[in-house]
Amino acid sequence: MALDKSEVLAGLTEIIVDETGLPAESVAPGKSFVDDLDVDSLSMMTIVTLAEDKFSVRIPDEAVKDLTTVGEAVEYIVAAEAPH
Amino acid sequence: MRGSTPPTPARAQILAIDGVRGGRLVPNDDLIGPIDSSDEWIRQRTGIITRARARADQSVIDLAADASVRVLARANLAATDIDAIILATVTHFFQTPSAAAILAERIGARGAAAWDISAACAGYCYGIGHADALVRAGAARHVLVVGAEKLSDFIDPTDRTISYLLGDGAGAAIVGVGATQGIGPTVWGTDGSRAGLVGQTRGWREPGAAPPTLTQEGPSVYRWAVTAIPKLARQAVAAAGIDLADLGAFIPHQANLRIVDQFVKALKLPDHVVVARDIVETGNTSAASVPLATERLLREGTVPGGALALSVGFGAGLAYAAQVTRLPGGEQ
Ligand SMILES: CC(C)(COP(=O)(O)OP(=O)(O)OC[C@H]1O[C@@H](n2cnc3c(N)ncnc32)[C@H](O)[C@@H]1OP(=O)(O)O)[C@@H](O)C(=O)NCCC(=O)NCCS
Numbered sequence A: 001m002a003l004d005k006s007e008v009l010a011g012l013t014e015i016i017v018d019e020t021g022l023p024a025e026s027v028a029p030g031k032s033f034v035d036d037l038d039v040d041s042l043s044m045m046t047i048v049t050l051a052e053d054k055f056s057v058r059i060p061d062e063a064v065k066d067l068t069t070v071g072e073a074v075e076y077i078v079a080a081e082a083p084h
Numbered sequence B: 001m002r003g004s005t006p007p008t009p010a011r012a013q014i015l016a017i018d019g020v021r022g023g024r025l026v027p028n029d030d031l032i033g034p035i036d037s038s039d040e041w042i043r044q045r046t047g048i049i050t051r052a053r054a055r056a057d058q059s060v061i062d063l064a065a066d067a068s069v070r071v072l073a074r075a076n077l078a079a080t081d082i083d084a085i086i087l088a089t090v091t092h093f094f095q096t097p098s099a100a101a102i103l104a105e106r107i108g109a110r111g112a113a114a115w116d117i118s119a120a121c122a123g124y125c126y127g128i129g130h131a132d133a134l135v136r137a138g139a140a141r142h143v144l145v146v147g148a149e150k151l152s153d154f155i156d157p158t159d160r161t162i163s164y165l166l167g168d169g170a171g172a173a174i175v176g177v178g179a180t181q182g183i184g185p186t187v188w189g190t191d192g193s194r195a196g197l198v199g200q201t202r203g204w205r206e207p208g209a210a211p212p213t214l215t216q217e218g219p220s221v222y223r224w225a226v227t228a229i230p231k232l233a234r235q236a237v238a239a240a241g242i243d244l245a246d247l248g249a250f251i252p253h254q255a256n257l258r259i260v261d262q263f264v265k266a267l268k269l270p271d272h273v274v275v276a277r278d279i280v281e282t283g284n285t286s287a288a289s290v291p292l293a294t295e296r297l298l299r300e301g302t303v304p305g306g307a308l309a310l311s312v313g314f315g316a317g318l319a320y321a322a323q324v325t326r327l328p329g330g331e332q
Helices: A005-020 A041-055 A070-079 B039-046 B060-075 B099-107 B120-137 B192-197 B218-239 B257-267 B286-300
Strands: B012-021 B024-027 B050-053 B084-088 B113-117 B142-150 B168-177 B187-190 B198-200 B214-216 B249-252 B308-315 B319-326
Touching: A005 A041, A005 A070, A041 A070, A041 B218, B012 B060, B012 B120, B012 B286, B012 B319, B039 B257, B050 B168, B060 B099, B060 B142, B060 B168, B060 B286, B084 B099, B084 B120, B099 B113, B099 B142, B113 B120, B120 B142, B120 B168, B120 B187, B120 B286, B120 B308, B120 B319, B142 B286, B168 B286, B187 B218, B192 B198, B192 B218, B218 B249, B218 B257, B218 B308, B218 B319, B249 B257, B249 B286, B286 B308
Parallel strands: B084 B113, B084 B142, B249 B308
Antiparallel strands: B012 B168, B024 B050, B142 B168, B187 B319, B198 B214, B308 B319
């Protein structure tokens, strides 16, 4: 069953807010993790790991570097396969 | 077999813990040149301000011997009281003879069974697991468990994946027979599918090549640690029959302060549980990190003797181990 984009955005926003302490309003699809949300590479790994659990998808280490914006992460999760 | 009726199972406790750090605290600024880094980057990503480094003329066995002598004195035991020595290290330059056999002789414990174990940063927790089993089975009354590393011997100063994280030191514990069981079940394992994530640059026998140094794929190890280790920690606490709230201290391997903080968050660790953060001054000392972090908590009095501590080791292998122990001192 495909995940719903707006649900994924809401869920991912929760994870980002919890990790960064930023208000939910500052998280939007166009925002860059590094430049706008001050998410460094380690925080990014944590966010991705929590997202895997939350949405039951697999996001391999190699894919993480290409996820620059929140929107790209949402797209990736929606399209991602469930873990085996 | 006649005469081999197993004795009534004994109860095992940690009787004493002590340790030594390399004598020089090296600041970030001394290391950043060859890795194009900065004091700020290292502090922000790892929490490390200094790491302890041993003198050039000190060997990993020297460090292990210093820690062993101290822990014997603290336990009020003679070296001849030790039946077995388990030395966890990845920085002894010889496959054979073992560092443990030489350590036994050095501290005056000739005749003790002695062997090395290779479980990297999980080595000390593995050793406590072995010692607990030996004492409870009646195979030894006093086991000296040492985690000792001179990681600075295995550093390439131009390697920016791990070199700046590492320190030197040795921590030692004596596991012996006690009135009550003071060591919970060791929950442990390995994941060899990820053996390539942390280790040496090469084996010892590559013709013409320089000796190996240490290297890692940091981001992948970070992700594995923050995913797998909180689960392992919960299993060890459940196996001990207690709740996280019963702990006095949480003593994870000191790999990175960010990892320690992530564990605390993932476990929703109650505020009263004291968290070891020795890495800030000592750096990552692999097998020595858990006993050294424990030694600091006890020395500084942040945790009372007799409190329950959750220790967790994880690293190259990937190998991991966790157990709840009652800290030495106080009510046993
Ligand atoms: C080692 C560790 C601190 C590296 O941090 P990281 O943020 O994951 O590092 P990355 O490799 O993702 O690099 C992130 C950025 O920092 C830079 N960088 C990497 N190492 C650096 C260093 N030593 N100094 C300065 N910059 C560095 C990278 O070039 C990269 O820059 P870019 O974003 O401009 O490309 C971290 O991965 C870690 O602690 N991993 C777990 C280690 C562990 O537990 N090991 C267990 C064995 S004991």
